[in-house]
Amino acid sequence: MREECTECGGKGYEVISTEKCSECKGTGKSKSVNLMSLSQKDVGSFLKDGSVCPKCGGSGEVEVRRSCEKCNGTGAFYKCDVCGKPIDGPINGKEACSTCGKVDIVHVLDDSCNQDELEVGKLYQAKVNNIANFGVFVDMNSNLRGLIHSSNLSTPLEPGDQVVVEVKEVRRDGKMDLIPRHVKEFNIVEVEKSIPIRKSTELDKFIGKLIKVEGEVIQVKQTGGPTIFTISDEEGLISCAAFERAGERAYPEIDADMIVTATGEVTARADRLQVEVKSMKRLSGAKEAAVKKRIDEILDKRAEPAEIEFLVESEILEKLRPAMRQVAREIRKAIMKSKPILLRHHADADGMTAAVAIERAILPMITEINGADAEYHYYKRAPSKAPFYEMPDVTKDISYALEDAARHGQKLPLVVMVDNGSTEEDVPSMRQAQVYGIDMVVVDHHHPDEIVDQYLLGHVNPAHVGGDFGMTAGMLATEVARMINPDVTEEIKHLPAIAAVGDRSEAEEAEVYKQMVSDKYSLQDLKDIALALDFEAYWLKFSSGKGIVDDIMDLGDKSRHKKIVKLLCEQANSMIDEQLTACMPNVKSQDLPNGAVLNVLDVENFAHKFTFPAPGKTSGEVHDRMCQKLEGKPVVTIGYGPDFAVIRSKGVLMNIPQMVRELHEEIVGGGVNGGGHLVVGSIKFVEGKRTDVLSKLVEKVGSVGVE
Template sequence: MGSCIICGTSVDGHICDLHEEDALFEFRGNSADQLNVGRYYRGNVDGFAEFGVFVDIGDSVTGLLHRSELDQRLDSLDWDAGDEVYVQVKNVRDNGNVDLGWSIRQAESEFRGVLVDDPDVGHSTLLEEDEDESGNADGDGATARSPDTDDEASDDTDDEADETDDTVSGTDDDAADASESGTATAAPEAGAVSQTGDADRVSEAGGTVGSNSDADESTETESASGDTAAVEADAEDGPTTVPVGALADHVGETVRLEGEVVGIRQTSGPTVFELQDESGTVDCAAFVEAGVRAYPDVDEGEFARLDGEVRERRGELQVETEALTVLDDDERDEVERRLADALDDEARPDAVEPLAEDDTVDALSADLVEAATEIRKAVLTERPVIVRHTNTADGYLAGSALERATLPLVTDQHRRTDAQYHYFDRRPLEGGVYDMDDATKDASQMLDNKERHDEALPLFVFVAAGGTRESLDGFDLLNVYGAPTVVVDDIEVDGAVTDAVDAVVSPSLADAPDTTATTLAANVAAHVNEDVRADLRHLPAVSFWEDAPGAYVDLASEAGYDAEAVAQLREAVALEAHYQSYEDKRELITDLVFGDDESDVGGLAGHVAEQFREKVDDEVATAVANLEYHTVEGADVAVLDTDAYSHQYEFPPETLLLDELHRSVRDEVDAVVGVDTDTLYVRTDADLDLHELVADVDEAVPEGGVTTRSVRDGSVRYLAGERDAVLDATLERLAEDL
């Protein structure tokens, strides 16, 4: 038997449960399962990864400090391999992975004691000191400070001890008796309530289940067993069911809660179940014995009924669990439906005015609200939002509109300084097609984050991408895991895609006039967050390469973008979209699209646009000089061999070059066709169904392996050996539509 080095309480060892988080520990074990969750440990940086820092705890265990736990950007950490750091053990997984938390205390002197965590001893021991001749500690040089040597700590502890007396379960005498006998009756910092949206939940109390030490013995035994089949209170005689949001009115009472178990934490004292209903979230502590899992059959994501006493400590509410039952069948369905309806109501935005008068936007008003609701719902439920957009000017502008609207909501929802990077991401797509390569990368990353960090599966929002059947395989993979999806696309969306995703915004679904993906996304963004509406005004006009609607031209002018500034911004974004097309380039794109020098032709956009125009004009001039003209059944078609007469892998890419080329010669020909080794591109103003064209060409050249590559790019794939046959068949089929 010893005394707590901070408060002097009689304990088995040298630290009481209440003050474990005030002390620093040195780990002397050799396996992860010997670590104590909640304790702060001395460690050493082992290495860095894109998602965090690996830290060695002792000689045999390594944990991950995920970037989401840091209070600063990962790349701003002034740490090198081997540096001594201080971290908290947040979780030890069944597979041996250790999740670490950030400690704001990064110096030994900032802790109130240093102890040894040695599993062979079974309790915390003082760090051994060897006095050198000067009287200072040598070796590790660490000391364990006691109340006798730290008056200020002692004074602070008196207040904490008084508070503890009022919060430990049972009577004060019972608590004192338990403390004297070394029985674990108080949990270290566990079981506090957090209202919805509070990302830094404070775990502060626990104790034995129940509020009376002489409660019926059979009830105590049943509660402590952790069996999910615990006796449930009779519907008539049991506690009153109350919403989490009303718990403040029931302090001291035993109540019943119904909701979803959204988190489970095992502390060195009780098991803490985080229960969420339609009104909020509360932490409920269930105690068996120190460090033992209560209700082991209860898993995250299950819906449950919980009875317990409402307590208040240090300004926070908590519930001490007396009975916990997993709901099933009709009861589960009812609670799940109630929570889903409440979340939809909370996330659904108020009706907002379109950015400008637009018949297409008016026709899609309900779809815009639905898409915005899905995004807002993801933020409220701490689900990451991943925006997948094509690597074009339209794609980047559309994705940036959603980014501008969503990031402030993410910041409001989370206290972490890097939340904007952790809970929102833009990932460009080539050709606007979400293929299996892209889907496999996304699925692998989201499953890894779920396994290692308990992250919710993200919401995927496809903008200027994903609208056609070429993306179905990718959507099917996401659907296997239940990841929600939204598509915002200006091209005709296939019915199979509509069935495969959760929400769709497209003019084709309402027989509305054509527009750009940016116009649609900017109006969705205005519904997501009306506060950024003014920032979005110029984006629709920028996204039109020609014939921008007058309403959007006027709107851009009101925002300070004249015709020249609009053109420069469009060209600047198109140029930057090409380079490192797989990166979001968040800061650069933000400077371009939302910079303060929007009408300054000498600014960033003007500088980049100048490069765009020089490169494009040179390539177009070369292409025009090398066009081959074909007349098929009265239709004039210009054909460019892009392999021979364009620079491969340089700007402009073939798709943008052919767009510019078509605008240059459209008065002379009915269509432009670009052809390279195994890909063919079609540009025309005629009403053309690329899928039908490909089907007919495939029938004409069955050995050509002809398939649609991307409807958005107007591109067709084939076997290189059948290039000439495919080109001839394409020209003949194309003539039918011209």
């Protein structure tokens, strides 16, 4: 195997310096010329420009060269075709080392090869195509067919038989004479056409020409005609069409995520370029590793997030910058590799603003890379009713992802979780996703558990750097979105203010975010938008609500935004008033040992069910009313049902995740789990242990400090 020397580029020498041409003394003109030897064209050129020095070609300088030490001036290296060991050159007509050369070498021609790759006297593998009276026609690949004359046949052959042949002659008309050879022991050497590798950005220069590309298979799609392979190299995507038979899968051994090399002709199809595949192979070993490394290194550079100034000054944000950049980098890299994005978020105002901020950042990039309708194939947003990744959520996500992989040949998605994903409750779902190789990143502000980090590529949580839940997911995700795509800043900069109001954040950053957009949105405007989002989330259930959610967030028609927010707030407030009219007379209050006032409500028996507001929202509204009534006092409100309790507090220094862990250990058979923020959360338990759990919970609430 002859390989061009990489040191000298195949020239066999290195240029040390340049010096003045000794022939023309640096003028570039010839001293004398024989006019009788010049053609009419050359005479015209001579009269116009003068003669050119033959030694320097008219430059006036000549190169001072040194023979390349690496290849000893040959410009190339030879390697054994069988074992790859360096050799000085062909031995006995074989490009093999002394050891491998003792065994016959049979060449297998790639489908990209034509007669240029054939050599008389060498052995090739062939397959019998059909039988004629005068001999047997055999195929050496899909392009080359030759004849074994009947006079050279000693044993009968049948169509489909494999046979080793020696090329006896290649005629001018392209016909080949072949001789069958019986070889007992031989080494197989695959032969590919020697073609330079081209990048995706170069295809327009080679329309109608044969090229070779290398890269990672992103998608395999079977049409009624050819099989379409989408290959990603370090600069973009390449559409490759391979045809076996109409509707039949070409190269079934090649699938998404594999590193391949493909040879074919570049053609123009409507407004895009396509490679009509003649040969495609999966790379393995060192070649696979080298191509993957090259692609990953370039993608890593291109995926680097933008250097931005945060919208607000914040010590917490600055400390989180590395983690935020990591999440932004993973999202950008997934988009560039045409990996679908599944955006999971808690179904409330904070979760929705967080998700939509990232959605607005990534959709233009997905469309740019994968085409106009890419949003429907490479992106999905789905709300989660609970503030963690529930088993029904992950089951649906895995099922849909596997269906898309089987039907459309897509990669499995990157799951981006916002306003959930930080707690131990997420772990069972994360473990299921990990089995299928589904990657995840998280942007959340619920109190984190260290155990989740082993399942994540990136994790943003203010508690990691000394912050708390006051830095909401909507604030964090908006800044991450700006790192992904700074162009969306003006479009989404009001979303943190909505998130702050929706999650009742008292952080300093929340006030700054609200002041930043106060010229366009009053505090009441922000409250109305947050309420409208919560109200609509209840009715949307598991639907993303794209379109109507955009209108509520003022990301669409301005007039429609005002009308829909006003209408939804009227409906929401009416239903809240109706619910509280039924609830408030049934709230029971008591003073706790620590001075806090505890309010409890049985939402199962004293609240409307299966309507807005849900038990969590109902408990929150009751808590707000009681805080107004007991202004200045620490207040805790518990709304409970048969097997759950919702906790809201003000001025009480609780740690709900810790309480949940303690209750789980202390109440045997209680099945206690849950969590949330430090002072706002929910607990689940088995119905038969409700009295024990609630009694113990109240005891713990009464023992903590108050502000």
